[in-house]
Amino acid sequence: NAGVTQTPKFQVLKTGQSMTLQCAQDMNHNSMYWYRQDPGMGLRLIYYSASEGTTDKGEVPNGYNVSRLNKREFSLRLESAAPSQTSVYFCASRPTADTQYFGPGTRLTVL
Amino acid sequence: GDSVTQMEGPVTLSEEAFLTINCTYTATGYPSLFWYVQYPGEGLQLLLKATKADDKGSNKGFEATYRKETTSFHLEKGSVQVSDSAVYFCALSSGYSTLTFGKGTMLLVSP
Numbered sequence: 001n002a003g004v005t006q007t008p009k010f011q012v013l014k015t016g017q018s019m020t021l022q023c024a025q026d027m028n029h030n031s032m033y034w035y036r037q038d039p040g041m042g043l044r045l046i047y048y049s050a051s052e053g054t055t056d057k058g059e060v061p062n063g064y065n066v067s068r069l070n071k072r073e074f075s076l077r078l079e080s081a082a083p084s085q086t087s088v089y090f091c092a093s094r095p096t097a098d099t100q101y102f103g104p105g106t107r108l109t110v111l
Numbered sequence: 112g113d114s115v116t117q118m119e120g121p122v123t124l125s126e127e128a129f130l131t132i133n134c135t136y137t138a139t140g141y142p143s144l145f146w147y148v149q150y151p152g153e154g155l156q157l158l159l160k161a162t163k164a165d166d167k168g169s170n171k172g173f174e175a176t177y178r179k180e181t182t183s184f185h186l187e188k189g190s191v192q193v194s195d196s197a198v199y200f201c202a203l204s205s206g207y208s209t210l211t212f213g214k215g216t217m218l219l220v221s222p
Contacts, residue, residue, distance in 0.1 A: 004154075026182055028173075031208055033209070033210075040214060041214060042200065042212040042214040042215050043155075043214055044201070044212075045210075045211045048208070048209060050208050085136075090154055090155065094208065097159065098126065098139065098143045098145070098162065098204045099145070099157055100157075100210055101157075102147075102151060102154035102155040102156070103154050104154045105153075105154050
C-alpha cells in the first residue's frame, strides 16, 4: 500500500513550457486535491475533485488545469509555466471522513 | 470565509522543554480541527485531530483541545525532542471537503 504517490519529485522548466504533474492513490479514496506550498504562505488549494468525474477550483486556480482520469489518478497541468509558479506542489486524497493524506511533493522551478 | 491563524516562528527550544504553538480559527458552523506536521523534505502527515468542542486530540506526546468558546486549538507537548523539529500546520475542515491551513510554524529543538 503505497498511499499517495507523485511524479516527478523535481522539475525545472523554462518560462512558457508546459508539463503535467502526476498523482495517484491506492487507498480507494473519493476526493483528491492539489495544493501549492510557498514560503510564509502555508498550503493553498489549487483544484480539487470531490469524486471521479468532478473537479472544482480552489483558492489559486489561475494558470492550472486538472484531470481526474479515474478514481486513482488526478493530474495537474501547467500549460505555459511562469516564474510565479515556482513552488512545491502537493497532492492529497481523502476518504469520506475529514482527514487528508498527502503525497511527498514535487519541487518545481520555473526559470 | 474560513481562516486559521497560528503563531509565527521559528520556535526555538532546548530538548525536554515544554512546547505550545497557538492556533485560532474563524469558521462557519462546527469545523473539525487538525494539526499536521511536515518534516524536512517530506509531505504533510496528520499529527492529531478533534471533531467537536472539548475533544482532545493526542498522538506521540502531542495534545490539542478543541475550545469553541475561544475558537482555539493550541498544540502542546510536555517534553520536546530533537526529532520533533519540523513545521507544524493547524488546519480546519468545515464540511465542504476542503481544508483551510494556517501558514505553519517551524519548530527547532536543540540538544
